[in-house]
Amino acid sequence: VxxxxxxxxxxxxxxxxxxxxxxxxxxxxxxxxxxxxxxxxxxxxxDFSQPVAVLFNSVFHCIPDSDTDGPQAVVRRVTERLVPGSFAVMCQLVSDDPEVRKFVTDFMDQATQGHWGRVREPKDVEALFEGMDILEPGLVEVSTWRPDTEVAPRQLTDEWIEFGGLGRLR
Structure with a gap:
C-alpha cells in the first residue's frame, strides 16, 4: 500500500x-x-495481526512539528497498530548546523509553496524509533546503509544529509 x-x-x-x-x-x-x-x-x-513493514522514506521533512500530527505522533499512531516484530524504515533530511537547517527549510518551504516541514537534527530521527530496536548498521546517511557498491563522493555532504535506519518493534 x-x-x-x-x-x-x-x-x-x-x-x-x-x-x-x-x-x-x-x-x-x-x-x-x-x-x-x-x-x-x-x-x-x-494482515495487521502479523508482523509487517512500514516505510516512511523521505516524508517527515515534509510535515511540520505538531504534538498531534508531527512525525513522532504519526509514527506513534502507526506503530500502536502493529505487532511486535514489525519493522519501520524511517529517514529524513537532517543537519547538525542550525544555519543550514534554517536555510534549507526556508528554501524548501518557499519552493513548495508552504508544503514543507523542516530539516531536523539527527536526534529527532533517533526519537522516532522509540519502542524499537535499531538494526545494524544503525542510523546513518541512507546512501551508506549497506550499499551494494561504493558510495560516490558526490552523494555525501557534511552540511545536510538524508539520515535514517531500520527499527524492529519490541
Whole structure:
C-alpha cells in the first residue's frame, strides 16, 4: 500500500507500481492514519495481526512539528497498530548546523509553496524509533546503509544529509 497526498506523486506511484491485486495506491495524507488503516485496500492487503513493514522514506521533512500530527505522533499512531516484530524504515533530511537547517527549510518551504516541514537534527530521527530496536548498521546517511557498491563522493555532504535506519518493534 502506497500512500501520498500529492496528485503528481500519485500518478508516478501508480505508473511505477502498475497496480495489481497485490498493490494499492491510496490518495491520503500520511497524517490521516485512521483513514489509511480503515481504507478497503489496506484492509484487503495487510494482515495487521502479523508482523509487517512500514516505510516512511523521505516524508517527515515534509510535515511540520505538531504534538498531534508531527512525525513522532504519526509514527506513534502507526506503530500502536502493529505487532511486535514489525519493522519501520524511517529517514529524513537532517543537519547538525542550525544555519543550514534554517536555510534549507526556508528554501524548501518557499519552493513548495508552504508544503514543507523542516530539516531536523539527527536526534529527532533517533526519537522516532522509540519502542524499537535499531538494526545494524544503525542510523546513518541512507546512501551508506549497506550499499551494494561504493558510495560516490558526490552523494555525501557534511552540511545536510538524508539520515535514517531500520527499527524492529519490541
Amino acid at each position: 502506497y500512500v501520498d497526498n500529492d496528485p503528481m506523486v500519485l500518478v508516478h506511484g501508480r505508473a511505477l507500481l502498475d497496480q495489481n491485486d497485490q498493490t494499492a495506491v491510496i490518495h491520503a495524507d500520511m497524517r490521516a492514519t485512521e483513514e489509511i488503516f480503515s481504507h478497503p485496500d489496506t484492509q484487503r492487503l495487510i
